[in-house]
Amino acid sequence: MQKATGRVSRRFTPVSFTDVAIEDRFWAPRIRVNREKTLAHQYAQCKETGRIDAFRLDWKPGQEPVPHIYWDSDVAKWVEAASYSLATHPDRKLDALLDEVVSLIASAQQPDGYLNPHFTVVEPEKRWTNLRDCHELYCAGHLMEAAVAHFQATGKRTLLDALCRYADYIGTVFGTGPGKKRGYCGHEEIELALVKLYRATGERRYLELACYFVDERGRQPYYFDEEARARGEDPSRYRSGNYDYCQAHVPVREQTEVVGHAVRAMYLYSAMADLAGETGDATLLAACERLWDNLTLRRMYLTGGIGPTRANEGFTCDYDLPNETAYAETCAAIGLVFWAHRMLQLDCDSRYADVMERALYNGVISGVSLDGERFFYENPLASLGHHHRQPWFGCACCPPNIARLLASLGQYVYSMGEGGVAVHLYIAGSARLRLNGALVTLRQETEYPWTGRVVLRLEMEQPARFTLRLRIPGWCRGTAARVNGEAVDLSGKVVKGYACLEREWRNGDRVELELPMPVERVYAHPEARQDIGRVALQRGPLVYCLEDVDNPVPIHRVMLPADAELTARFEEGVLGGVVMLAGQAVAVSDEGWESALYRTQPPVRVPVTIRAVPYCVWDNRAPGRMAVWLPECA
């Protein structure tokens, strides 16, 4: 662990998704559907629901719908997603549509720089009066992320300039200077967005504003208390109970447990990691590491889903991981990817990449249907058959969040730093890199996540010495590597979970990795009471589940004998092609139970052949029950 007294640096930099081609069977079809279906679908939803036209500022009292306080963020995330897509796949129509939306957004900016339809036309008198609940700075943050994305994709400055003006205006309102409000947003987001704005513009004042928002958070007297009193409200009547809900209960450096609304938490911790890297502040990194351990050792589902309860859309207590009622919001798992990715740049440790991979392959991508037009808000680990993806939501944060993630997925695969390149994820395709002056194309050939064999080929004009860091996944035991056909002894070469191969690399060099990928039984910590006596199935990075549609009995009646063999087989025709698991299990029979709800004879167990599919693709066929954790029997 990093000492809190030292200084931190961002030692690695992600390779931009614009330099990474994804050509595998798992992600590439998802990204294509995202581009070809999801973006149009989401634009239509934003248009039909009035979210886009809200920026026209022509709303009149009494008119329905009323521009909502968080609508801007949905449009912003769509702009961000569409911009990323444009950056990798030029599309004249999408470019024109983006121009139109971006101009409309910019047109809503007020002379002082303010940019928020709701608080411009619906409740102008309430501007900045309720940071705790009203998402004003959150929306601003999403618009900043959109602006940076659009600028980077197209070079067009319309939105970027507008958002810089808005950020500058925000900087005149908030801060520690005389006459400024000591406020910060109830829903974190602007903090990480300001870091992006700083990186895109080089304007240090945006970084400083991000630092202010993070440093001010949770200080006493609470800004939210004062703000509530100014509105004539009793702060103790806050409906979320206390400021844990928005991670504003204590200053961020004193926080030790992940609490409150899970998405807010992830966005805050992401910003903290960003700022630790940018400013070298080791106290921020130390807080991040403490929070990371608490989250990943006590409060994370096997799927990378986080935030078990609907009550606060967030965290409860250690080891409380109910399956059927798991909230595990799609946005929260995405937020976990954001945070893990940032931690990974500060410290190339596979514990961050392992969690990032777990979330991506399970609890994130479960959030969207294979056809790209239906979305989960909640991602439970068991279902009675009534939980299905929806085309849209009144609170529609998740759909465009997953769209922007998929459109920029390439950035999570590689990082540059410490004299080389790190490969975090195994995804067939290629990356263009500049390594010690040499232009290198790194090609991955693999059927991952369906098999554990990965071949990496280097194409380069001239030889160059650098370190190739290859992540050994945490789920993997017995990794073998070869360079140009020759076995490499990895002992002593693995640093923080990455096999470090340093040499003078030449054009045509070929590295092979064998990541054994048996079907694994996974058990949860004994304090996770909801999983006691239960087992889950995992193969490679994929968590599996049973669905009624593949099984001969209602799946809540299945028990898996401890010695049951399970086999894996690629099924071309199922769910677009997935590896299914199969094996002999038992099912408790309801024979003889017609006239009893309880009895002293245990239910008879009958043998059944069960089949399991990756959790991430459940609910894409006939509706039915689903379960990840199965009772294990002798």
Added chain:
Amino acid sequence: MQKATGRVSRRFTPVSFTDVAIEDRFWAPRIRVNREKTLAHQYAQCKETGRIDAFRLDWKPGQEPVPHIYWDSDVAKWVEAASYSLATHPDRKLDALLDEVVSLIASAQQPDGYLNPHFTVVEPEKRWTNLRDCHELYCAGHLMEAAVAHFQATGKRTLLDALCRYADYIGTVFGTGPGKKRGYCGHEEIELALVKLYRATGERRYLELACYFVDERGRQPYYFDEEARARGEDPSRYRSGNYDYCQAHVPVREQTEVVGHAVRAMYLYSAMADLAGETGDATLLAACERLWDNLTLRRMYLTGGIGPTRANEGFTCDYDLPNETAYAETCAAIGLVFWAHRMLQLDCDSRYADVMERALYNGVISGVSLDGERFFYENPLASLGHHHRQPWFGCACCPPNIARLLASLGQYVYSMGEGGVAVHLYIAGSARLRLNGALVTLRQETEYPWTGRVVLRLEMEQPARFTLRLRIPGWCRGTAARVNGEAVDLSGKVVKGYACLEREWRNGDRVELELPMPVERVYAHPEARQDIGRVALQRGPLVYCLEDVDNPVPIHRVMLPADAELTARFEEGVLGGVVMLAGQAVAVSDEGWESALYRTQPPVRVPVTIRAVPYCVWDNRAPGRMAVWLPECA
């Protein structure tokens, strides 16, 4: 099953609690505490919170507290409980206090007979404008029950006369006659109360009004719709969604599943059973039988708790019986006792008595602490250690409900009918009966529920021929009986679960019953997914649970091997004297789990000695976790 075309009669009549002495070790101490502590405690709560003084009608706008719409029912149930207590245990001070409270209540009656503080002083303009939500007729019903109880205990007519006037006034407002409202209450209660009023006064119009309320329920067009429109409200915005919530979705004879708010359902079904018996309407009984099967074969906890969810304080779907989040309101289990008891008078079938016993010994009596001054509203079957009894509630229905049940418990033990007496419950004590002209004292000597040996002695001036019906509990296998020392072959003598011993009985006759009471493992129906792979422990009528305080490991880590022997032993010093169970189980260990939330090696199991106590007395010692259902392992 009774044919829907036949006629029904109430074939049995409960022996009044005033003729039954309870002298056992299980109930007698509870009844004494109820009399000596609970009644005073609850009076103080009613007084301190303003519930009693609300009847002074001196509330002025702006004054706190505001008399609440359901306060009257709390006071009424306290009057009822205190009256029952007075009937068996004369107490001059309590008598005087009751006179005072009863006079105060009666003094609040309006010239037209109306009697409801809230709608007299707080919102007089809203009288009878919202039957759906405002509990007006519900409160009237509880006052009627109180009036009957006070009259029967003391012979004093003050409250009875007031409630007859109120009932007569209600009869002028509601009904099918010209100018009357076709309304009925959102919270059933008045229906069964009017039957009591009819039985106490002999005035058939009260029975007819009860019939009207039951028959009108659920007819279309819905009264609640029309009433909402009359208030200027959109009926479709009913916050409970639909009229399932209050069993008013279809006419009662068409209802097939127990739905909605569990207490409301039980009070309605109780009234339906009453009316079936009073009017001979077999269609009502047929509906009751269908609903009974649905409840007891699909929707009832092992404890007799019912209504699994807080969302509607009621029912969800078949076999949905979550343990940790079980709502299982104390009042609902009490309502189940009311209903079971009424069904039992129509049909002396042990399936009704079995459920009545299950609820009484488990999910009802769990509702009050051993010291009589703290109460559960919810009775979950598992707890993390944060669920504790409270001295009172803002919505305080449960505390006085359990007080009135305990004060009148004797009425559930015996019934007279069909040429004899039926013994439903085995409780040491005695009953005074008149059987075919003979005065009979029936004495029970037993340590039940701690042992299954019961001795019944008959004391009578002259011999008499009658049938002694002795319930063979559903949990019991291998019952043996002796009469005057001679074994009786029960085969052919058991009718609907009752051993029917018909003969000329003489003074000094002695019947012995041996009800073998081993520790039983109980399993739930395979559709009850929350209990799959789990086992519960029961001995006699008592369901057991594990509490942290008795066990060497956190009890959620315990698994019970299928072959573990369990022993039962009476522990004088524990919880006032209970039989505890003990045995060898295993616990999953958290050794080696410091750095993992999930792993592929199953947790190590270590042997532990576990101890279990009756569920009904949990949370009377050091706070901690509790569980009824334990994972079973090989």
